[in-house]
Amino acid sequence: MGAGILMSEFFGAGKWERLKKELSTTLLFGFGFSVLMALIGILFTIPILDLLNVPDEVLSITCIYLRIIFLGTPFTYFYNTLAAAFKSIGDSKTPLKFLIFSSLLNGILDIILIGLLHFGIACSAVTTVIAEMVSALLSIIYIYRKIPLLQLKKEDIQINQTLLKQTIRYGSVTALQQACQPIGKLLIQGSVNTLGVDIIAAYNAVTRIDDFAFTPEQSISHAITTFVAQNRGAKKEQRIQQGFLHGLRLEFFYWILICITVLLFNRPIMYLFIDKSNAAAIVTPGSQYLTTMAFFYLLPAFTNGIQGFFRGMGNIQVTLLSTFIQTSLRVIFTVLLVPHLGIYGISFACAIGWTVMLLYEVPYYFIYIKKRKQESSFSQGS
Numbered sequence: 541m542g543a544g545i546l547m548s549e550f551f552g553a554g555k556w557e558r559l560k561k562e563l564s565t566t567l568l569f570g571f572g573f574s575v576l577m578a579l580i581g582i583l584f585t586i587p588i589l590d591l592l593n594v595p596d597e598v599l600s601i602t603c604i605y606l607r608i609i610f611l612g613t614p615f616t617y618f619y620n621t622l623a624a625a626f627k628s629i630g631d632s633k634t635p636l637k638f639l640i641f642s643s644l645l646n647g648i649l650d651i652i653l654i655g656l657l658h659f660g661i662a663c664s665a666v667t668t669v670i671a672e673m674v675s676a677l678l679s680i681i682y683i684y685r686k687i688p689l690l691q692l693k694k695e696d697i698q699i700n701q702t703l704l705k706q707t708i709r710y711g712s713v714t715a716l717q718q719a720c721q722p723i724g725k726l727l728i729q730g731s732v733n734t735l736g737v738d739i740i741a742a743y744n745a746v747t748r749i750d751d752f753a754f755t756p757e758q759s760i761s762h763a764i765t766t767f768v769a770q771n772r773g774a775k776k777e778q779r780i781q782q783g784f785l786h787g788l789r790l791e792f793f794y795w796i797l798i799c800i801t802v803l804l805f806n807r808p809i810m811y812l813f814i815d816k817s818n819a820a821a822i823v824t825p826g827s828q829y830l831t832t833m834a835f836f837y838l839l840p841a842f843t844n845g846i847q848g849f850f851r852g853m854g855n856i857q858v859t860l861l862s863t864f865i866q867t868s869l870r871v872i873f874t875v876l877l878v879p880h881l882g883i884y885g886i887s888f889a890c891a892i893g894w895t896v897m898l899l900y901e902v903p904y905y906f907i908y909i910k911k912r913k914q915e916s917s918f919s920q921g922s
Contacts, residue, residue, distance in 0.1 A: 541718070541765075542711030543570075544624030545851060546703070548766045551629050552773030556689060561700045563625050564692050566707060567618070568699050574617035581610035592726060593733040595740075605665045612669030615676045622679040625690050627766050638678045646671035710856060717860040724867035728874045732883060742826040743883045745813035749806075749830060753798050757841045760790050761848035768852025777912075784849045791841035799834045806830035825883055832887040839894035846901045855908070862901050866893035 543566040550559040581588075585606050594602055623635035649667035653659045683690045725747070732743045764787035771779045802809070807827050814822045843866070847859045870893035877885025 541624065541762075541851070542709075542714045542856070543621065543707050544628055544762075545710055545765060545769045545854065545856075546707060547625055547628035548769035548852070549773035549854075552770035555773075558703070559628070559689070560692060560696050562703050562707065563621075563690060564696050564698060565700045565703045566621050567692075568697070569704055569707075570617055570621060571614055574614045578610045578613040581613070582607050585610070591730070593730055595733070595737065601661055604662045608662060608665035608669060612665075612672045615669065615672040618676040619672060619679055622676070622683065625683075626679070626687075627762065628770075629687070629689060630766075630770070631687075632763065632766075634682060635679065638675045638682075641678070642671040642675035645674060710854070713856045713860050714851070717856070717863045720860075720863045720867040724871050727871045728886060731874055731878045732886075735878070735882060738821040739825060739883060741814055742810075742822045742829075743886075745810055745822065746826045746829045746833075746883065748813055749802070749809055750833065753802065753833075753837055754840060754844075756794050756798075757791060757837075757844045760787055760794065761844035761851075763787065764845060764848030765852040768849055769854075772853060780852075781909075784845070787848060788842065788845045791845045792838075795838045795841045798837055802830050802834040802837075806834070828884050829887050832884065833890070836887060836891045836894070839891060839898065843894055843897050843901065846898075846905060849905070850908075853908075858901070858904060858908075862897045865900060866897040869893040869896055 543562060546562050547559050550556075550562060585603050589599060589602055589606070619635075619638075623639075626632065626635045646667050649670065650664055653663045653667065654661070729743075733740055764784055767783040767787070768780050771777075771783065807823055810823045810826045810830070811819065814826075843862070847862070850856065850858050870889045873889035873892050874886050877889055881888070
């Protein structure tokens with residue numbers, strides 16, 4: 541994501557060579573780093589699962605599944621980097637097409653290998669890695685057939701030290717911000733795991749539904765980031781504000797859609813993610829959680845939009861701090877509420893975190909805009 545901001549800025553400024561150098565630097569350094577992280581993940585899988593209080597009856601299969609997923613990390617990294625490059629030049633459709641294709645491939649392989657041939661859940665991890673590898677390969681092939689601007693020649697494949705430092709500066713802060721969310725989820729999962737297998741199943745189902753609900757909000761946020769960074773590079777201040785406001789409107793209208801959908805169909809949706817043999821014990825708490833969360837989805841819609849703006853402006857420290865605040869409060873209130881309300885309490889913990897996040901981000905936004913206008917007026921007067 542940090543590299544995507546820089547590539548968007550270089551594209552907006554018309555600096556094609558720097559865009560290629562940034563892509564090469566990101567691919568080479570990031571690939572090596574992702575391999576290292578995959579190895580660390582494989583070595584420490586069991587200690588990680590022990591920390592999460594994973595029940596003994598699912599520990600061994602979870603360990604196998606997770607290690608296979610770690611093996612796919614480099615492919616995931618390659619696709620994400622190339623997808624960021626596509627988006628930086630204004631092409632968001634191509635990576636979506638490849639993602640849809642790989643997702644369908646993943647689903648078809650799961651149906652054949654698990655549903656028909658009964659190979660087991662570990663095979664699901666294998667099909668996921670295969671799908672990730674295919675999406676990365678399709679992206680590479682498409683670039684060398686259709687997009688000369690992103691084609692790296694032999695002499696281009698090197699790490700630029702200056703751009704690497706800038707990428708790490710952006711990327712490290714963004715990585716810390718992105719890490720806050722899964723770390724928070726891990727801590728919350730630890731609390732949920734003490735409530736029994738049925739509640740674990742219910743929580744796993746609703747978090748998957750949450751992920752589906754949040755993904756469009758995050759995608760709109762990424763679009764805001766790209767748009768803002770491109771126009772920052774082109775020095776078009778008015779278009780930055782216009783694009784940001786349009787993005788917030790999209791976030792709001794999407795919330796209306798997802799709120800109505802979840803309110804009307806939360807129980808049928810739950811049945812897509814659970815074992816039907818013990819449905820009542822799982823669906824009831826999950827449905828209660830989703831009915832409340834349907835209204836709360838408005839809060840992350842706006843937090844995502846505002847964070848997209850600040851990332852595009854290169855002010856990523858504020859996104860890290862606000863995410864840290866939100867995650868910390870969500871974990872604290874989860875620990876306090878779950879023993880009394882079950883997973884229903886997690887929805888209120890999330891709402892508290894998002895609300896405080898907005899109370900920090902919104903005033904900061906207006907202060908930031910006022911300061912930029914003052915700096916612009918001063919430079920023009922000079």
